Amino acid sequence: xxxIRSLRSALDVTLRRSRFEDGISEELQFHIDAYADDxxxxxxxVEDARRQARLELGGQEGLKEELRAARGQRFVDExxxxxxxxxxxxxxxxxxxxxxxxxxxxxxxxxxxxxVHATLLRPLPxxxxxxxxxxxxxxxxxxxxxxxAPLDFFDFERRASSFARVAAYYPPGFTLTGGEQxxxxxxxxxxxxxxxxxxxxxxxxxxxxxxxxxxxxPAVAIISHELWMRRYQGDPSAVGQTILLSGRPYTLVxxxxxxFHSPAMWPRTPEVWVPLGLDPNVGRRDARMxxxxxxxxxxxxxxxxxxxxxxxxxxxxxxxxxxxxxxxATVAGLLEQLTRDARPSLYALTAAVLALxxxxxxxxxxxxxxxxxxxxxxxxxxxxxxxxxxxxxxQIVAENALVGLLAAGxxxxxxxxxxxxxxxxxxxxxxxxxxxxxxxxxxxxAGVLLSLVCTTACSLxxxxxxxxxxxxxxxxxxxxxxxxxxxxxxxxxxxxxxxxLALLAGGALLIRSFYALQSTNPGFDASRVVTTRVSVPxxxxxxxxxxxGLYDRVVERVGALPGVESASVVDWLPVSGFGAxxxxxxxxxxxxxxALAELRVVGVDYFRTIGMPLIAGRPFxxxxxxxxxxxxxxNEAFARTYFxxxxxxxxxxxxxxxxxxxxxxxxxxxxxxELALRLSPGPGIYAPKTQQPWMxxxxxxxxxxxxxxxxxxxxxxxxxxxxxxxxxxxSPVQRMDEVVGGALARPRFYAAAVASxxxxxxxxxxxxxxxxxxxxxxDRRRELGLxxxxxxxPTDVFTRAASYGAxxxxxxxxxxxxxxxxxxxxxRQQLYGIGPADGPTLALVVAVMTxxxxxxxxxxxxxxxxxDPAVVLKHESGG
Amino acid sequence: xxKTTELLPGTLDMLILKAVSLKPLHGYGVLxxxxxxxxxxxxxxxxxxxxxxxxxxxxxxxxxKWGASENNRRAKFYTLTAAGRRRLDEETAGWxxxxxxxxxxxxxxxxxxxx
Numbered sequence: 001x002x003x004i005r006s007l008r009s010a011l012d013v014t015l016r017r018s019r020f021e022d023g024i025s026e027e028l029q030f031h032i033d034a035y036a037d038d039x040x041x042x043x044x045x046v047e048d049a050r051r052q053a054r055l056e057l058g059g060q061e062g063l064k065e066e067l068r069a070a071r072g073q074r075f076v077d078e079x080x081x082x083x084x085x086x087x088x089x090x091x092x093x094x095x096x097x098x099x100x101x102x103x104x105x106x107x108x109x110x111x112x113x114x115x116v117h118a119t120l121l122r123p124l125p126x127x128x129x130x131x132x133x134x135x136x137x138x139x140x141x142x143x144x145x146x147x148x149a150p151l152d153f154f155d156f157e158r159r160a161s162s163f164a165r166v167a168a169y170y171p172p173g174f175t176l177t178g179g180e181q182x183x184x185x186x187x188x189x190x191x192x193x194x195x196x197x198x199x200x201x202x203x204x205x206x207x208x209x210x211x212x213x214x215x216x217x218p219a220v221a222i223i224s225h226e227l228w229m230r231r232y233q234g235d236p237s238a239v240g241q242t243i244l245l246s247g248r249p250y251t252l253v254x255x256x257x258x259x260f261h262s263p264a265m266w267p268r269t270p271e272v273w274v275p276l277g278l279d280p281n282v283g284r285r286d287a288r289m290x291x292x293x294x295x296x297x298x299x300x301x302x303x304x305x306x307x308x309x310x311x312x313x314x315x316x317x318x319x320x321x322x323x324x325x326x327x328x329a330t331v332a333g334l335l336e337q338l339t340r341d342a343r344p345s346l347y348a349l350t351a352a353v354l355a356l357x358x359x360x361x362x363x364x365x366x367x368x369x370x371x372x373x374x375x376x377x378x379x380x381x382x383x384x385x386x387x388x389x390x391x392x393x394x395q396i397v398a399e400n401a402l403v404g405l406l407a408a409g410x411x412x413x414x415x416x417x418x419x420x421x422x423x424x425x426x427x428x429x430x431x432x433x434x435x436x437x438x439x440x441x442x443x444x445x446a447g448v449l450l451s452l453v454c455t456t457a458c459s460l461x462x463x464x465x466x467x468x469x470x471x472x473x474x475x476x477x478x479x480x481x482x483x484x485x486x487x488x489x490x491x492x493x494x495x496x497x498x499x500x501l502a503l504l505a506g507g508a509l510l511i512r513s514f515y516a517l518q519s520t521n522p523g524f525d526a527s528r529v530v531t532t533r534v535s536v537p538x539x540x541x542x543x544x545x546x547x548x549g550l551y552d553r554v555v556e557r558v559g560a561l562p563g564v565e566s567a568s569v570v571d572w573l574p575v576s577g578f579g580a581x582x583x584x585x586x587x588x589x590x591x592x593x594x595a596l597a598e599l600r601v602v603g604v605d606y607f608r609t610i611g612m613p614l615i616a617g618r619p620f621x622x623x624x625x626x627x628x629x630x631x632x633x634x635n636e637a638f639a640r641t642y643f644x645x646x647x648x649x650x651x652x653x654x655x656x657x658x659x660x661x662x663x664x665x666x667x668x669x670x671x672x673x674e675l676a677l678r679l680s681p682g683p684g685i686y687a688p689k690t691q692q693p694w695m696x697x698x699x700x701x702x703x704x705x706x707x708x709x710x711x712x713x714x715x716x717x718x719x720x721x722x723x724x725x726x727x728x729x730x731s732p733v734q735r736m737d738e739v740v741g742g743a744l745a746r747p748r749f750y751a752a753a754v755a756s757x758x759x760x761x762x763x764x765x766x767x768x769x770x771x772x773x774x775x776x777x778x779d780r781r782r783e784l785g786l787x788x789x790x791x792x793x794p795t796d797v798f799t800r801a802a803s804y805g806a807x808x809x810x811x812x813x814x815x816x817x818x819x820x821x822x823x824x825x826x827x828r829q830q831l832y833g834i835g836p837a838d839g840p841t842l843a844l845v846v847a848v849m850t851x852x853x854x855x856x857x858x859x860x861x862x863x864x865x866x867x868d869p870a871v872v873l874k875h876e877s878g879g
Numbered sequence: 880x881x882k883t884t885e886l887l888p889g890t891l892d893m894l895i896l897k898a899v900s901l902k903p904l905h906g907y908g909v910l911x912x913x914x915x916x917x918x919x920x921x922x923x924x925x926x927x928x929x930x931x932x933x934x935x936x937x938x939x940x941x942x943x944k945w946g947a948s949e950n951n952r953r954a955k956f957y958t959l960t961a962a963g964r965r966r967l968d969e970e971t972a973g974w975x976x977x978x979x980x981x982x983x984x985x986x987x988x989x990x991x992x993x994x
Contacts, residue, residue: 023945027906027955028929030948034907035925058926070933 020071024064032057062386094371095403098364101767102407102454104760105360107414110439110447111422112353114415116346118437120339124263125436127199128295132334133302134264135166135292135309140326147288149323150278152316156292156329157191159312162305164297167193168290171265174272175535175729176231178244184535184729185227187245188270189277197295198262204228205239205254212275220275221250225258227271243272247540247727250274263433264293264334293334306331338432344829345750346431351826352506352757355499359761361454362492362499363768368400368462369489370775396463397456404455408448415439415447425753429746461488489772490808496765497812497849498819504762504845505820506827507755509834512841514751516833518744522575523672523681525611529736530710531573531703532717536725543696545626548689550725551699555603557720563708568606569689569699573736574674575743582685586642587652587662597638598674598684601697606686607633607669609705610736615639617649617667620688630691633667638683655685661693677743678832703736710735750830762849766856769805774860776804781867789869801864805857813849817842891923891931893974896959896967899941905954906932932957940966 032053039049057063123129136145137152148156153168160166169190176183188194192208195201202222211217221243223231232238242249261269296305309329317324332340339346372379379392419439427434534554541547551569559567572578582599606612607619615636624631632653639648651665671681687694706713714733721728777784784797824836834841898904898912909932910923935941940963948954959967 023955026953030905030952030954031907031925031929033952034905034948034954056925063926063929066930067933070930071937 024067028057028060028063059386065386094367098367098400098403098455098458099406099410101360101363101367101764102404102451103410103414104764105357106407106411106447106451106454107418108353108757108760109357109450110411110415110443111418112349113446114419114439114443115422115426115431115437116350117440117442119342119431119433120335120346122433122436124335124338126262129335130333131164131296131298132197132264133163133294133296133305133331134334134337135294135329135331137288137313138328138330140328145330148290148292148329149288150276150290152324152327152329153191153290153292155316156309156312157193160294160305160308162297162300162308163294165193165196166292166294167191167197168276168292169194170289170291171270173535174245175247175727176243176245176272177247177727182727182729184731185271186268187272187274188265189274191276194273194293195256197293198260199295200257200260202254203257204236205252207254208273208275212277215277217275217277219248219250219277220253221245222254222256222273223252224256224260224269224271228255245272245274246536263338263436294331302331302333342431345746348506348826348830349750349753351823352503352754355503356757356761357450357454359496359499359503359764361458362495363764364454365458365461366489366492366496366768366771368458369492370771372396372462393460393463397459400455400459400462401452403459404452405448407455408451411451412439412444412447415443425745425749428742429749431746431749489776490804493765493768493772493805493808494812494815496761496768497809497853498816500758500761500765501813501816501845501849502819502823503754503758504848505816505842506823507751507758508841508845509824509827509831509836509838510747510751510754512834512838513830513832514744514747517677517747520673520677520833522677522740523612523670524574526736526740527611528707529610529703529705530713530717530733531701531736531739532714532721532733533700533731534569534702534721534728535700535731536728540727543698545695547698548695551603551689553724554702554721555605557724558702558704558717561706561708561713561716561720563713564704564706566605566609567702567704568603568609570603570606570610570701570703571601571689571697571699572674573701573703573739574610574672575677575740576674577676577743579675583656584685585654585656587654595642595683597634598682599687600674600684601687601689601694601699603689603699606703607667609703610672611705612672613670615668615670616647617665619667620690624688624690626691626695628691630661630663631666631688632663633669633686634665635669635671635681635684635686637671637681638685639668641683653685663687677740678747747830747832754827762852765809765849766852769809769853769856770860772808773801773805773857774863777801777860777864784864785867785869788867794865797867798861798865802854802857802861805860806853809849809853813846816849817846820845890974891927892935893967893970894921894923895928895931895935895957896940896963896970899957900959900964900967903944903946903956903958905948905956907954909957935963939963 032050035053035056036046036049039052040046044052124132126132135148135156137148138145147170148168150168153166157166157168167190169188171186171188174185174187176185190208191213192210195207201207203225205222207222208220209217212220223243228234228238232241239252239255241252243252244250256273294305296302309331313324313327313329317327382392383389416439419437423434423437426437534551536547536550541550555567555569558564572580580599581596583596585595602620604620604622604624607614617633620631620633632655634648634653642648643651648665648668652662653665654660654662667686669686672684673679673681674684689695689697689699702717704713704717708716710733717733718730784801787800788794788797820842821837824831824838828836894913894917895909898909898916901912904912906929910925910928913921913923932941932943936943936957940960941957942960943955943957945953946956
């Protein structure tokens with residue numbers, strides 16, 4: 001008997017299923033009638049004969065099942081039946097609730113997985129991206145990594161054998177002129193290996209030549225496909241033409257492939273590339289300015305490369321002890337290095353959504369158990385009629401597989417909907433590769449699997465619970481309570497409470513950190529200050545007096561605008577995340593070496609304009625011109641650290657610049673969080689851009705304090721700039737408090753994300769408590785009614801009913817407290833101004849959870865109180 | 880009612896095949912025919928008759944067709960297929976061999992064993 005035959009028979013039977021089913025009934029009925037007739041003829045009464053005939057044939061349900069099985073129809077038939085059951089069940093609210101709850105859990109997981117996948121997991125968009133590494137110099141004294149000096153780079157490039165290619169670049173922007181509109185474009189000066197490292201070649205023209213790394217090589221440029229299309233409409237003859245970058249002519253020699261970009265070139269992949277053009281014989285080894293990338297040679301590991309660079313750096317330290325004494329080098333996978341800052345936050349976020357998923361699963365399992373509780377009678381009856389136990393378990397799992405698929409679909413829709421917000425928020429908060437975030441097919445598959453695993457786990461839990469209840473007795477057990485089942489639900493409620501508490505604690509810590517950060521005084525008065533960037537062609541305005549003169553004219557013109565109180569310039573805005581440090585020693589302490597201070601180069605009137613308090617001395621003014629005695633201002637942290645209680649005005653400091661220069665301290669100003677809001681200020685030096693060598697600094701950020709409305713002020717400033725220099729590209733005028741607010745975007749994102757997950761979890765947990773108490777009360781009506789009848793007060797009954805939900809919650813909260821502290825530890829790096837185990841925060845979230853639980857148990861417990869003993873007892877004794 | 884014997888396992892299928900080999904029968908008819916041809920000696924448990932019929936039909940040893948019964952009711956009639964007839968012959972031969980052997984064994988006398 002072949003397989004095909006069996007299948008055909010089964011198929012045949014399935015297709016004519018109802019006829020087959022009718023046939024069975026008719027055939028058996030015929031048998032009973034015929035037999036009964038014979039019995040009657042033998043002298044039995046009609047009634048007895050019929051009973052006898054039925055009895056001898058046996059239980060018809062079991063027999064029919066056997067007949068179907070004999071015809072090989074069973075499996076197909078059962079699958080159809082399961083599907084029908086599943087569809088029928090979908091109409092029930094409980095199933096809808098399970099779908100909703102799981103969709104929520106799966107949806108946020110898909111969305112967050114999308115972020116984690118795009119950021120941490122997906123390879124960088126380069127050929128053999130796992131071979132790409134980032135190489136940095138490292139200060140061996142404090143372990144901090146920093147950019148590399150060109151001379152060090154040239155040495156490493158020549159000596160290191162671990163790499164197929166290394167390349168260095170630094171990212172100056174360019175002003176592109178020559179068209180009708182001057183345009184600010186992102187740019188990079190890069191060494192010739194850069195495209196080999198990324199594994200791309202120009203589609204048109206050529207890449208850079210090694211000779212072009214050195215100063216004096218011809219000025220050539222390579223542009224992006226996008227710029228080529230925009231400026232040259234994709235004309236191939238553009239190669240060879242001259243392009244004006246910041247006022248200087250370059251010969252266009254190549255165009256890169258369409259869509260080439262690298263997350264390594266943060267924040268934007270350059271549109272214009274020009275050769276590094278550095279003279280290896282000029283410059284100092286502490287002029288750290290280059291970002292260095294490498295492609296590992298095949299077969300070389302990162303560890304080997306790191307070991308080799310250690311050796312090379314040690315050799316350089318011996319050869320150049322004055323500059324490289326404490327300079328090491330380190331190698332890290334490029335992806336790992338790019339995502340290093342975001343990684344802990346994203347892991348914390350992942351932990352949060354997984355906790356939320358567990359809460360959702362516990363909730364769904366609770367719902368399914370409640371469901372099986374209601375269907376106990378159905379299962380008991382079917383078991384009694386001959387259905388096997390495995391049959392019922394299979395049915396429950398089959399029903400819930402459908403639920404799982406629906407939940408996956410709904411969760412996916414939720415994730416797609418949420419990902420728009422997520423991408424925007426992630427981009428705003430500076431998460432690397434944010435633009436690459438999308439709900440990919442990988443996320444989809446992961447989501448479906450996750451959903452199916454969850455529903456299968458939940459339904460097995462429920463099925464196990466249902467069929468193990470061997471007190472499934474048709475007559476008796478439809479109302480009686482089974483302690484084991486109650487324990488299962490209590491455990492689920494406990495899990496939900498514990499995890500929700502931990503999530504809530506994490507959310508609360510992040511929110512408090514955010515507000516602590518927001519209320520942190522940055523050290524200056526950002527209100528009524530606007531800022532914009534002034535970029536001018538470098539060829540027409542070489543660094544030094546000419547450029548400084550331009551800034552003077554800009555400040556003068558803008559300062560004269562109506563409503564403007566003062567205007568000035570600075571090299572890096574406060575809280576911008578950027579800055580430079582300078583090494584110095586105290587002039588009267590000759591032994592001390594190499595202390596570092598944050599450096600800001602500022603214009604006259606800067607302190608007043610940005611709103612920094614002057615603690616002592618005088619601000620920079622017209623006296624501090626080049627040639628006059630060189631001066632600096634220091635911040636309070638500097639004064640405190642190096643002069644203690646003594647006055648610092650008039651003290652002298654030697655600054656290590658191209659050559660050591662001695663400067664006089666003329667002012668002490670308040671501490672400003674120059675680098676980041678969350679970093680408390682260290683020693684800082686402010687130098688006047690009116691003196692050398694600071695005059696050569698680009699002080700492109702214009703700051704303006706005014707009483708005028710910024711909607712009026714912004715166009716006035718733009719017009720003033722254009723009057724002075726028509727080739728100044730448009731740059732937005734920003735309010736300074738927006739700049740400060742931008743620094744809060746990332747903590748706000750994480751706090752908002754974790755807090756909303758926590759709120760969802762708490763709602764789910766309270767929903768779970770509500771469901772458990774409701775069904776416990778329904779389950780124990782008889783017991784509660786009896787208690788009332790025997791004289792228990794309604795308050796006793798209320799307490800008893802509420803305790804069905806409250807007790808497991810309390811246990812869960814007790815477990816949740818150490819879990820919350822653990823959650824705080826996970827979040828440690830994101831916390832600001834608050835410890836991971838903050839007592840008041842914990843007390844607050846425990847109180848919130850308790851209140852929510854009590855509220856959730858209230859309604860069903862009140863219902864329990866109103867049970868009418870007479871009605872319950874009468875009803876129960878009947879059935 | 881006369882004395883009845885429990886059916887040996889595996890023999891029900893054979894008896895059904897034999898019963899329907901004589902003429903098409905409905906289920907109840909199969910039951911009666913087996914009783915009749917065994918001289919009321921064999922007791923068929925009614926609950927196992929129909930599963931056996933369905934199994935044999937599924938194996939292609941018998942065919943089922945709806946027809947009219949003696950008193951003109953719709954009933955399902957079973958007939959032997961060619962495959963069923965082959966199976967019946969095999970089983971009958973096998974059974975006879977086995978019955979002879981067992982019979983011989985059980986009727987053995989001391990003399991026989993000492994040969």
